[in-house]
Amino acid sequence: MASEASSWTVIAEDNTETPSTSDLRSALQKGSDDVKLDTLRKIIVSTINGNHQPALLMPIIQYVMPSRNKALKKLLHFYWEVCPKYDDNGKLKQEMILVVNAIQHPNEYIRGSTLRFLQKIAKDAELLEPLVPLCRSCLEHRHSYVRKNAVFAVYTIYKEIEHLIPDAPELIETFLAAESDATCKRNAFVFLANCAMPKAVQYIIQVFDQIPSMDELLQMSIIEVIRLDCKTDTTHKARYILLISELLNASSHAVKYEAATTLTSLTQNPAAIKAAASCYINLVSRESDNNAKIIVLDRLDTLRQRHGHVLDPMIMDILQLISSADLDVRRKALSIVLSLVSSRNVEDVVLFLKKQLQKTQDEQFEKAPEYRQLLIQSIHVCAVKFSEVAATVVHALMDFLGDSNNPSALDVVAFVREVVEKFPNLRTTICEKLIQTLVEIKSGKVYRGVLWILGEYAESVPEIHETFQQIRKVLGEIPILASEQRLLDEAGVEDSEDKKEKDEVKTESSKPKVLADGTYATESAFTSASAARLEAVKAAAKPPLRTLLLGGDFFTGSVLSSTLSKLVLRHIELSSDKKKTNALKAEAMLIMASIIRVGQSKFVTVPIDEDSSERIMNCIQTLSELQDKPVVHEIFLKDTKAAYSKMVQAQEKKAAEKKESESEKKVAIQVDDVLSFRQFSKKAAEDLVDDIEDVGRAVGAGELHEDFISNLSRISQLTGFSDPIYAEAYVKIHGFDIMLDVLLVNQTPNTLQNLCLDFATLGDLKLVERPTVYTIAPHSFQSIKATIKVSSTETGVIFGSILWEGPGMSEQCVILNDIHIDIMDYIKPAYCTEAQFRSMWTEFEWENRVNVTTNMSDPREYLRHVMKATNMSCLTPEGAISGECDFLSANMYARSLFGEDALANLSVERTEAGTITGTRPHSQQNSGYCLVTG
Numbered sequence: 001m002a003s004e005a006s007s008w009t010v011i012a013e014d015n016t017e018t019p020s021t022s023d024l025r026s027a028l029q030k031g032s033d034d035v036k037l038d039t040l041r042k043i044i045v046s047t048i049n050g051n052h053q054p055a056l057l058m059p060i061i062q063y064v065m066p067s068r069n070k071a072l073k074k075l076l077h078f079y080w081e082v083c084p085k086y087d088d089n090g091k092l093k094q095e096m097i098l099v100v101n102a103i104q105h106p107n108e109y110i111r112g113s114t115l116r117f118l119q120k121i122a123k124d125a126e127l128l129e130p131l132v133p134l135c136r137s138c139l140e141h142r143h144s145y146v147r148k149n150a151v152f153a154v155y156t157i158y159k160e161i162e163h164l165i166p167d168a169p170e171l172i173e174t175f176l177a178a179e180s181d182a183t184c185k186r187n188a189f190v191f192l193a194n195c196a197m198p199k200a201v202q203y204i205i206q207v208f209d210q211i212p213s214m215d216e217l218l219q220m221s222i223i224e225v226i227r228l229d230c231k232t233d234t235t236h237k238a239r240y241i242l243l244i245s246e247l248l249n250a251s252s253h254a255v256k257y258e259a260a261t262t263l264t265s266l267t268q269n270p271a272a273i274k275a276a277a278s279c280y281i282n283l284v285s286r287e288s289d290n291n292a293k294i295i296v297l298d299r300l301d302t303l304r305q306r307h308g309h310v311l312d313p314m315i316m317d318i319l320q321l322i323s324s325a326d327l328d329v330r331r332k333a334l335s336i337v338l339s340l341v342s343s344r345n346v347e348d349v350v351l352f353l354k355k356q357l358q359k360t361q362d363e364q365f366e367k368a369p370e371y372r373q374l375l376i377q378s379i380h381v382c383a384v385k386f387s388e389v390a391a392t393v394v395h396a397l398m399d400f401l402g403d404s405n406n407p408s409a410l411d412v413v414a415f416v417r418e419v420v421e422k423f424p425n426l427r428t429t430i431c432e433k434l435i436q437t438l439v440e441i442k443s444g445k446v447y448r449g450v451l452w453i454l455g456e457y458a459e460s461v462p463e464i465h466e467t468f469q470q471i472r473k474v475l476g477e478i479p480i481l482a483s484e485q486r487l488l489d490e491a492g493v494e495d496s497e498d499k500k501e502k503d504e505v506k507t508e509s510s511k512p513k514v515l516a517d518g519t520y521a522t523e524s525a526f527t528s529a530s531a532a533r534l535e536a537v538k539a540a541a542k543p544p545l546r547t548l549l550l551g552g553d554f555f556t557g558s559v560l561s562s563t564l565s566k567l568v569l570r571h572i573e574l575s576s577d578k579k580k581t582n583a584l585k586a587e588a589m590l591i592m593a594s595i596i597r598v599g600q601s602k603f604v605t606v607p608i609d610e611d612s613s614e615r616i617m618n619c620i621q622t623l624s625e626l627q628d629k630p631v632v633h634e635i636f637l638k639d640t641k642a643a644y645s646k647m648v649q650a651q652e653k654k655a656a657e658k659k660e661s662e663s664e665k666k667v668a669i670q671v672d673d674v675l676s677f678r679q680f681s682k683k684a685a686e687d688l689v690d691d692i693e694d695v696g697r698a699v700g701a702g703e704l705h706e707d708f709i710s711n712l713s714r715i716s717q718l719t720g721f722s723d724p725i726y727a728e729a730y731v732k733i734h735g736f737d738i739m740l741d742v743l744l745v746n747q748t749p750n751t752l753q754n755l756c757l758d759f760a761t762l763g764d765l766k767l768v769e770r771p772t773v774y775t776i777a778p779h780s781f782q783s784i785k786a787t788i789k790v791s792s793t794e795t796g797v798i799f800g801s802i803l804w805e806g807p808g809m810s811e812q813c814v815i816l817n818d819i820h821i822d823i824m825d826y827i828k829p830a831y832c833t834e835a836q837f838r839s840m841w842t843e844f845e846w847e848n849r850v851n852v853t854t855n856m857s858d859p860r861e862y863l864r865h866v867m868k869a870t871n872m873s874c875l876t877p878e879g880a881i882s883g884e885c886d887f888l889s890a891n892m893y894a895r896s897l898f899g900e901d902a903l904a905n906l907s908v909e910r911t912e913a914g915t916i917t918g919t920r921p922h923s924q925q926n927s928g929y930c931l932v933t934g
Contacts, residue, residue, distance in 0.1 A: 021055055028059045033069040040064060040072065044079050052084050061098050077113040085121050096121055103134050108143035115149035119156040125164065128157055132164050136171065144181040151175070151187040158195060169196035176203060182215035189218060193225045200225050204243075205236065211243060216252035223247065223258045230266055241266055248279045256283055257296065264303060273310045277303055281317050284333075290326040297321075297332045304336055315340045319352050327370055334378050346386045350393055353379050357396070373408045376400065380415040390419050391426055398433050401450065402440030407839075409441075413449035414835070420457050421641075421648055427457045435463070438470045442544060444553040451556075455563035456641050461575050464567045468584060471560070471591075474545040478587075479594040484550075484603045549595060552606030557595040558615040564588035565619040566636050569627060573637075585623050592616050650877060718816040724748045725802055725814055727757075731821075736897060738765070738788040738821065744802070746776040755804040757784050763796035765789070765821070796821040827902060829873035830895040837875060837891055841903055849919050857914045859888035863906055867892060872904060886910040 138150035158168040192200035247259035260276040477483040599608025718727040872892040908918030
């Protein structure tokens, strides 16, 4: 009864003052219809919010039921839905007899609503027995609203008290045969499906040819009966399959979806699988709701996992689904397509994706940058998997290196880098295209990727010369500092009149200027004019790579220096012309020195950093002193390429293992193994443990890995041992819910009446159930369960109190201790790519840096400790952190149940004293989650 009395809807009242019961009774008795309407509305809201006011039930029957006002009568039936219908002993209130008498009312709405109300109180045989003839007569009423509610009233009576109407299946079967209204027929069929399945099956066979033209509600019910009937050894399965195949062409999308799902469960015939898949594709293309599209695509993906070879010919049909405007639908459809791509259809798929890629160049195309990035990633997957199409797409994708959308261009660079490594025969043509594309690139990240590729894979003397030539074009005049200074000087050359005016201005006016440290300095007009000329020189049009360097991107400058060093060292190995080699070497050193000089001048936005300066100086030293040493050639020309090759192989191995684990079919028992039934064998005492384990697996308890100690750690003491009531709560976190199992102990010799355990929450927590009143005997126990919903990983607090009636009806109270919710229960280890990690780290809102304080001496042991304490996974490959080293840097990642991302980086080193020092920077999006461990 407590579950039926609980409220699922809470409505805020209009005002804070609630009228008393006597005021409400007076308004019902003496007020007009409008006053009664407003009063009844207040009573309904109050009842829904838990204040039932049972004393008003009889006045409502006396003064509201006789009214002829239609609005009041309609609102009255809402009150019958929510009002308490049973007393404290669980018996039906006598007043309900007066309510159900309206079953004979001449108005069809009132009669139908009363029949609907009768379904909720169909448990009292004494009340229902005189009403059964009236319910039977309502099956023949002229109005369909009465008939459809009468069917379900008969259904409820038959289900609860079968002897009152034992011939209900035959009655409804006759009703179904003569009925013409679609809703009434559907309700009657549902009755047969739940109470007389053979009669429902017989009806399907009788109207078999008419089913495709029936109403969609009845078709849905028929599909459900077919699904249930096929779980038994039915003889109609072949006819059912034929019927379901016809329903795939129904006009209702819901019927199509249910028919396709049922068809795949009835048969594994390839023709049926294709028909169901075709139906899913048709639904996605015609449905307007994006959520429904994703649900159908998920079903199609499940079908693909089981019958991928059957769906291969339909890949082009699935490709048409990416014309949807929603990016999530496109992404889901492309993931299905990529899983179906084979050597037979890869060329057609790539051709289609290339055409879509060309469409994204239109500025009016919706979400063009995001869609373009998605297409580039898809083409990347196809080209790397099937070498025959790599040559046809790599040149088309390189046209997007100059794309203003930086993520798309970065994806192209990653694709080209992998293709160059995997397919040596394409290296020459790709390098030629990259050299020509240097002038079109706008992003520093893209420049770094392209320069690295050219430094590693430009392997012929003409390619090296051409690369140097293009680098000079994108860099502009060398030395950079001298050319920029000359432009500034040229801008400062003015005629004598201008100089005279400038001198006059200089002598006439000056004004104070506040410096960065807060002191004052005098700024003259001459100084202002010089600054303006400098800004004009900076803002002048310049080659792209020169613009990046003057803008402070010296990381790209260090990559350029490394590329030039590799090209010179390779030229030394390939060519015997020392004159050309020395010329290239001198030019490379001049460019490097020019980058350092301009980085220390006033022409750059940000001065050059120490790391980039040191890297460039190392390259200059390499070309000036160490170029003849074989170890230098080994480091520059082989080691970096070998490291990237290992990384690609590791990615391929990981992808292959993932694919193998997904496609692997585990065989629990071999075909020639002997079946052992322990239940039939003789058992020793210790064998009984196995049977207990079997029972645990059957009820799902085997999936729980918690022990008694871990359960005890989740118990929170809510009150003190000296309080009249001792309370403790076992906190269980399950998905998005927090389950509280509270144990109350009455430590007094008195009976505690009307005891209420009232919880409240702080943060994104919401209490589900309403507090219930209990009575606890002296020195007895009471177990209370409460459920709390969680909507984010914000730190939450649960607090509350225990209220009960003491001597003389006085209210007594015990305040409970707070329960703090540990957000670590909602953080789970996850994985992402290195590019995604870097992108999220850059975009996230805040970053926190924590100094490491620990007694551990092994960096890897401390990494495992942090991962365990924060529920994070390590993204850094095992090979990168293996071996003996006193320094460790690793990236960690986790996701919450609500889709929030948590990032962390551990950078520590071991000192000579054996201790670990370093920091743990971390950040997270849209949350206050902080990774602090001791």
